[in-house]
Amino acid sequence: MTATDLDAAAPAVDEAGLLAGFEATIARSDRIEPRDWMPDHYRKTLIRQVAQHAHSEIIGMQPEGAWITRAPSLRRKAILLAKVQDEAGHGLYLYSACETLGVSRQELTEMLIEVKQKYSSIFNYPTLSYADVGTIGWLVDGAAICNQVPLCRTSYGPYGRAMIRVCKEESFHQRQGYELLSTMMRGTDEQRAMVQESVDRFWWPALMMFGPPDDESPNTEQSMAWGIKRNTNDDLRQRFVDMSVPQAEALGVTFPDPELRWNAERGHHDFGQPDWDEFMQVVKGNGPCNTQRIAHRRKAHEDGGWVREAATAFADKQAAARRQEASA
Numbered sequence: 001m002t003a004t005d006l007d008a009a010a011p012a013v014d015e016a017g018l019l020a021g022f023e024a025t026i027a028r029s030d031r032i033e034p035r036d037w038m039p040d041h042y043r044k045t046l047i048r049q050v051a052q053h054a055h056s057e058i059i060g061m062q063p064e065g066a067w068i069t070r071a072p073s074l075r076r077k078a079i080l081l082a083k084v085q086d087e088a089g090h091g092l093y094l095y096s097a098c099e100t101l102g103v104s105r106q107e108l109t110e111m112l113i114e115v116k117q118k119y120s121s122i123f124n125y126p127t128l129s130y131a132d133v134g135t136i137g138w139l140v141d142g143a144a145i146c147n148q149v150p151l152c153r154t155s156y157g158p159y160g161r162a163m164i165r166v167c168k169e170e171s172f173h174q175r176q177g178y179e180l181l182s183t184m185m186r187g188t189d190e191q192r193a194m195v196q197e198s199v200d201r202f203w204w205p206a207l208m209m210f211g212p213p214d215d216e217s218p219n220t221e222q223s224m225a226w227g228i229k230r231n232t233n234d235d236l237r238q239r240f241v242d243m244s245v246p247q248a249e250a251l252g253v254t255f256p257d258p259e260l261r262w263n264a265e266r267g268h269h270d271f272g273q274p275d276w277d278e279f280m281q282v283v284k285g286n287g288p289c290n291t292q293r294i295a296h297r298r299k300a301h302e303d304g305g306w307v308r309e310a311a312t313a314f315a316d317k318q319a320a321a322r323r324q325e326a327s328a
């Protein structure tokens with residue numbers, strides 16, 4: 001029987017019926033699971049977003065990891081080490097979720113180091129002082145929580161379930177950052193100045209984490225229709241600003257935005273726009289640390305080659321032994 005004969009013998013695929021079933025699942029706010037039929041564009045959108053998310057967790061280990069050896073006490077070192085390890089774990093849950101969509105971890109890693117997929121713009125900014133560790137915890141993990149809590153209800157099962165665990169850990173990360181900064185704010189004038197300088201540098205990049213404004217976001221409309229995203233970029237940015245302003249007041253720092261003020265009519269804070277040209281430059285690979293981040297990740301991947309080779313050789317040996325046992 002030739003391949004053509006086999007095609008002819010296969011039952012006709014009812015594409016319209018499959019699509020109707022998929023759309024009904026989305027309309028009921030039920031989950032799409034790996035073995036369910038899904039439109040190709042839905043699968044590709046998810047691979048793009050989940051991979052970008054996983055890469056962000058892994059690249060995000062670098063700016064904070066740079067401070068592990070310089071943390072000012074054993075306690076701070078242990079906390080930072082645990083946080084950076086958590087980010088590695090988040091990356092692994094997300095790569096696993098992405099693999100259920102039919103793309104291998106090896107392929108994903110290659111797409112990252114060959115700069116064919118993106119990771120969050122925020123990690124292309126340097127960590128210049130120890131206060132940055134606290135600011136990243138407070139503002140960067142804070143922005144991540146705002147964005148990720150709604151993703152616990154995303155329409156793709158493995159992604160949503162990974163997000164539940166990630167969010168629990170991110171909440172802890174945010175609190176440790178806030179606690180670190182509040183300790184520094186109770187310290188010397190130099191420490192307070194260090195915190196303010198760090199907040200000044202990270203405020204705008206943190207707002208950029210939510211993506212371009214809604215009217216310039218090519219993916220939001222379709223991703224919302226499919227329940228991949230539950231909120232628009234601008235809605236989440238607003239939620240983050242409203243959440244952060246009282247926290248900044250309690251901490252005793254200000255945000256570098258002259259337009260930031262409470263709008264009683266809207267029941268929200270008005271705020272200025274980040275420099276979207278800068279955002280586009282960073283996303284295109286021209287941020288302050290893009291080259292360094294990718295070079296570091298590529299080297300780590302190459303240095304780990306022997307571990308992968310050893311694990312593969314061991315797995316082959318085990319499989320050969322099982323085959324021999326079965327045929328004996």
Ligand code: BYC
Pocket residue numbers: 048049052053054056057058059060061087118119120121122136140141144147208209210211212216217218219220223229233283
């Ligand atoms: N950076 O149509 P849009 C963490 C891209 S890690 C870079 O709005 P979408 C942590 C976007 O990909 C947290 N690129 O896209 C880790 C698209 O380009 P392509 C990371 C960005 O997907 C360690 C184009 O711009 N979180 O918390 O609908 C230590 C147009 O955008 C960015 C996630 O990944 C950006 N900021 O919405 C500490 C959350 N924004 O791909 C902390 C999951 C946009 O079409 N992701 N782009 O070429 C999402 O929620 C969504 O993907 C986004 C963007 C809201 C980010």
